[in-house]
Amino acid sequence: MIPLRVKVEVNAEEPFVVRLRSFEAEEREREPEQLNHFEVSLERADPDGADYAGEGGPIRVLGIDPSELDGDVLLVNPRRGTADRLIRSTSPHNTFLVTERCDQVCVMCSQPPKKHHVDLFTYFETAALLAPEGATIGISGGEPTLFKERLFTFLKRVLVARPDLFFHILTNGQHFEEDDRSTMTGLDQSRIVWGVPLYSHDPSVHDQVVGKQGAQERLLDNLAFLCRVGAAVELRTVLMQPNAPGLPELARFITAMLPFIRTWAVMQTENIGYGRMNWKTLFYDSSEGFDVVGRAIDLVRSRGIDARLYNFPLCTVPEAYRHLAPATISDWKRTYREECEGCSLKAECGGFFEWHPRDHGYGRLGAVQ
Numbered sequence: 001m002i003p004l005r006v007k008v009e010v011n012a013e014e015p016f017v018v019r020l021r022s023f024e025a026e027e028r029e030r031e032p033e034q035l036n037h038f039e040v041s042l043e044r045a046d047p048d049g050a051d052y053a054g055e056g057g058p059i060r061v062l063g064i065d066p067s068e069l070d071g072d073v074l075l076v077n078p079r080r081g082t083a084d085r086l087i088r089s090t091s092p093h094n095t096f097l098v099t100e101r102c103d104q105v106c107v108m109c110s111q112p113p114k115k116h117h118v119d120l121f122t123y124f125e126t127a128a129l130l131a132p133e134g135a136t137i138g139i140s141g142g143e144p145t146l147f148k149e150r151l152f153t154f155l156k157r158v159l160v161a162r163p164d165l166f167f168h169i170l171t172n173g174q175h176f177e178e179d180d181r182s183t184m185t186g187l188d189q190s191r192i193v194w195g196v197p198l199y200s201h202d203p204s205v206h207d208q209v210v211g212k213q214g215a216q217e218r219l220l221d222n223l224a225f226l227c228r229v230g231a232a233v234e235l236r237t238v239l240m241q242p243n244a245p246g247l248p249e250l251a252r253f254i255t256a257m258l259p260f261i262r263t264w265a266v267m268q269t270e271n272i273g274y275g276r277m278n279w280k281t282l283f284y285d286s287s288e289g290f291d292v293v294g295r296a297i298d299l300v301r302s303r304g305i306d307a308r309l310y311n312f313p314l315c316t317v318p319e320a321y322r323h324l325a326p327a328t329i330s331d332w333k334r335t336y337r338e339e340c341e342g343c344s345l346k347a348e349c350g351g352f353f354e355w356h357p358r359d360h361g362y363g364r365l366g367a368v369q
């Protein structure tokens with residue numbers, strides 16, 4: 001698995017953000033680099049670590065080849081001797097986890113909520129400003145809009161300072177209010193996609209999945225609000241045993257009530273966090289029961305709404321639907337299995353979550369020749 005945290009040695013007390021430039025010595029002589037205030041460049045490397053120097057340093061990074069870190073933006077925690085790779089320069093999967101607090105307790109949550117919160121927005125802003133040209137940055141939690149004033153300020157500042165950046169924000173859609181209208185319309189919504197979960201047309205099923213009574217009613221009000229402020233919505237439905245039979249009904253509901261959404265994403269479950277605890281009662285084997293998925297997808301597409309399948313291994317999806325199943329599992333948690341050897345679809349397939357269980361998964365799976 002690609003490491004998102006590395007060990008560092010640094011002579012500092014407080015956390016700071018730094019971008020690493022891993023130029024080789026000869027390269028530096030040929031093209032003297034222009035380092036900014038937050039950058040450090042590679043001075044020397046040995047088998048144990050790499051030394052960087054510059055205004056943002058010095059810093060020694062341990063246990064990873066410096067060529068893998070060129071352009072990465074780190075949040076360094078000197079007291080722990082670690083650094084989080086907030087931006088991996090060659091990856092399209094960079095996400096800022098802005099809080100671990102949440103007001104819902106979803107049965108399949110991959111990142112179960114915690115009470116503790118540390119505000120890192122100042123660091124996130126610096127990191128975003130150092131992101132590669134044209135990057136899309138994910139914002140996730142917990143529930144990011146629990147801290148919506150900080151979130152809005154962050155977005156406003158970064159969207160203005162970096163007109164080339166885009167954001168994908170995951171939110172449970174519970175915390176927007178009419179008072180947010182002017183702030184929301186003041187943000188360049190053409191560069192933000194809001195990923196919002198809806199699990200069922202039936203309020204009792206949705207509320208049970210998210211562990212909060214009245215959540216679906218509030219969510220539908222706020223989806224209407226997002227529509228009014230011109231927000232791009234990616235509606236997300238994790239496919240599970242409790243909601244799979246009702247998927248075609250949910251599709252009908254979407255076409256009637258939510259035709260403004262940009263995309264409907266039907267997603268496979270992740271076997272971690274609460275998803276692992278509840279796996280036996282949650283995991284829906286879509287390789288054996290794709291019918292409900294196919295009917296639901298056909299319905300929304302027939303009404304002109306885009307639909308996608310996220311986190312589905314391609315061989316579990318009938319051929320006619322594979323073009324709707326992009327490789328969505330983030331690179332750092334993606335894996336393939338021995339069954340994938342020689343598979344002709346491997347280059348386009350997103351494979352599995354690293355932690356997908358061997359014995360409780362798909363009934364039909366295997367290399368496609």
Ligand code: SF4
Nearest residue numbers: 313315340343349366
């Ligand atoms: S065999 Fe592996 S690589 Fe091929 S489609 Fe299935 S999961 Fe993807």
